[in-house]
Amino acid sequence: METLHVGRAKLTWLSGGVTHLDGGAMFGVVPKPLWSRKYPHNDKNQIELRTDPILLELDGKKFLIDAGIGNEKMTDKQLRNFGVDEESSVEDSLQQLGYHSREIDGILMTHLHFDHACGLTKWEDENLVPAFENAVIYTSSVEWNEMKNPNLRSRNTYWEENWKPIQDKVRPFEESMEIHEGLHMIHTGGHSAGHSVIKFGDGEDLFIHMADIMPTHAHQNVLWVLAYDDYPVTSVHQKEDWMKYGYNRKAWYTFYHDAYYRALQFNQDGDVVNQVKRQR
Numbered sequence: 001m002e003t004l005h006v007g008r009a010k011l012t013w014l015s016g017g018v019t020h021l022d023g024g025a026m027f028g029v030v031p032k033p034l035w036s037r038k039y040p041h042n043d044k045n046q047i048e049l050r051t052d053p054i055l056l057e058l059d060g061k062k063f064l065i066d067a068g069i070g071n072e073k074m075t076d077k078q079l080r081n082f083g084v085d086e087e088s089s090v091e092d093s094l095q096q097l098g099y100h101s102r103e104i105d106g107i108l109m110t111h112l113h114f115d116h117a118c119g120l121t122k123w124e125d126e127n128l129v130p131a132f133e134n135a136v137i138y139t140s141s142v143e144w145n146e147m148k149n150p151n152l153r154s155r156n157t158y159w160e161e162n163w164k165p166i167q168d169k170v171r172p173f174e175e176s177m178e179i180h181e182g183l184h185m186i187h188t189g190g191h192s193a194g195h196s197v198i199k200f201g202d203g204e205d206l207f208i209h210m211a212d213i214m215p216t217h218a219h220q221n222v223l224w225v226l227a228y229d230d231y232p233v234t235s236v237h238q239k240e241d242w243m244k245y246g247y248n249r250k251a252w253y254t255f256y257h258d259a260y261y262r263a264l265q266f267n268q269d270g271d272v273v274n275q276v277k278r279q280r
Helices: 023-027 076-081 090-096 114-120 141-148 164-169 232-247
Strands: 003-006 009-013 018-022 046-050 054-058 061-065 106-108 121-124 127-130 136-140 170-173 176-180 183-187 196-202 205-209 252-254 261-266 272-277
Touching (some): 003 205, 003 252, 023 046, 061 176, 114 121, 136 141, 136 164, 141 170, 205 232, 232 261
Parallel strands (some): 061 106, 106 136, 205 252
Antiparallel strands (some): 003 009, 009 054, 054 061, 121 127, 196 205, 252 261, 261 272
16 A cells, blocks of 8 residues: 655555546547547546545544545446446455454545445445444535535535435535645535545644646646536636646645545646655
8 A cells, every 4th residue: 555644643544445437438528639648548438547546644533535436336337337447445454454344533525425435334234234343424515505406517516425424424614614724625626516635734744735726647637627527617727827836836746636646746847756656
């Protein structure tokens, strides 16, 4: 498992599963000859996208950033359509580190689409129960409201089985919230109405988790946004703001979906100066 230390924080990438989605959808209006130079695709035009939660250890607390694809949450048709050939093994990852799911203090949900939220619940006998029994779940109030009341389009990604079993553990916030000293969630919108980014700063050390506003290293260009985005222009403006903010502070940018890089650090010109590669 890959790790990264940023100030007081230790980040470890867990095994949360994998999807394979259409490359055109993941890069929106960007022509294939451009995006395919940045990110590999298979003969079905699909790109590999991890769904790997990040374990964030900070001052004796243990947080997860998003929850993985889960297990036995999809039909055979859904598994085929979303290109899932590996489901979650987050509990095994935690056990390898000497931890248990009950030791997770909080889960920072950037948004609640199925590929981030399926891992919030698990099957116990014939019932779905919280996968992390003692964790508080943080997400924006906008996202939480849409999760419970999806519209005609969003009901395909906001699933009842991912929220009903954990509803008493959710702590929604409005525009921003300091989860722990130096650790913030900030509502951005863009990819979804309630999408949030995560920022941690400790002195001059900083990481920013852009979630699906910049799902992979190939999405660094501020204009390269997803066809899945509900508000793509908002994504562009938010990405532009957060890239400028991070570049000026030599921030690390961490990834949940990237199959090749776990994190990248950029200088003021947007050039990569440090990296954590995924061990394939």
